[in-house]
Amino acid sequence: EQDRKRMNSIVSVRTRLAIRGVLGLYGRRQLSSVTEILQRVEAGKLTAKDAESILQEISMPAPDEALNSFANLDHSRARRTGFPEAVFAEGKTAEQVAAILDDMALNVNKLVESNSIEKLAGTAILATRVSREEYEKIKTFPLKNGSITYHETARIISMEASNVANVALTKANLPKMVVACAGTTDLPVAEEAAVTLEAAGCEVDRVYDAGVAGLHRIINALPRLRDPSVQCVIVCAGMDGALPSVVGGLVNVPVIAAPTSIGYGASFGGISAMLTMLNSCAPGVGVVNIDNGFGAAALAYKCIKTNSTS
Secondary structure, three states: OHHHHHHHHHHHHHHHHHHHHHHHHHOHHHOOOHHHHHHHHHOOOOOHHHHHHHHHHHHOOOHHHHHHOOOOOOOOHHHHHOOOOOEEOOOOOHHHHHHHHHHHHHHHHHHHHOOOOOEHHHHOOEEEOOOHHHHHHHOOOOOOOEEEEEEOOOOEEEEEEOOHHHOOOEOOOOOEEEEEEOOHHHHHHHHHHHHHHHHOOOOEEEEOOOOHHHHHHHHHOHHHHOOOOEEEEEEEEOOOOOHHHHHHOOOOOOEEEEEOOOOOHHHHHHHHHHHHHHOOOOOOEEEOOOOOHHHHHHHHHHHHHHHHHO
16 A cells, blocks of 8 residues: 555656646646546546646746736836836735846846846845835745845845856946934934945945934044045935935035934924925935935935946
């Protein structure tokens, strides 16, 4: 009896491997009809369990079809706009995020194989607004085209495509960036900006907890803010949102202000900080949306990219 069960198991495994081979060779939609599969079962050429496996394989959508049912990825965005597409994970399922990341990595692998990527920015694969709980779910899905890293404070997943580690890509010789924030509670937005820039190949200097309530802290950081290699400064602040104006009056490079939703009742979830920044009397301060560290990084990257090529 045990020998018979072992033999059936071996046959079943071989059958499944054969099925998968056929699937890979001919494609899911060119397989036999359901009627033919049932006829094989009826003739004793196929067990009911193996037939069930075949039917499940046939009915399962191909990876591209599954992805296209919920996403239409913009793989050419990096070449077209200078900065790659990122996945806004909030509101998406873990399975959807994993599928999108894996497809983005597949595209990067293809570009690397064809020598179509020269700069690290073209290899950046990011998912923003990912909680720890969501990351734990995402990492349970098999990723065929790369590996992921979770940046907890930034709430970002970065993915490195498999082929990137095997080639030498230039860092584009981009200038250094400074990412500053007013308080420790602004760190998630500041880190979202910093991690995004690092994924694009930039060097980032972090100046944290330097708000205007202790003005000496930002004054002490002036040598770093005014370093000749720094060509853009991102400043994240909640509460009164005054720090970008202070920095804007002290440096001769563009300042990107990122209001955060930190503060008491009258801060209105970051609206008061955003309005302060929009009304800045310091010239050269640009403002992005509330809590939008990624948007601040993308704008800053374009500023220094233009500067470095002029």
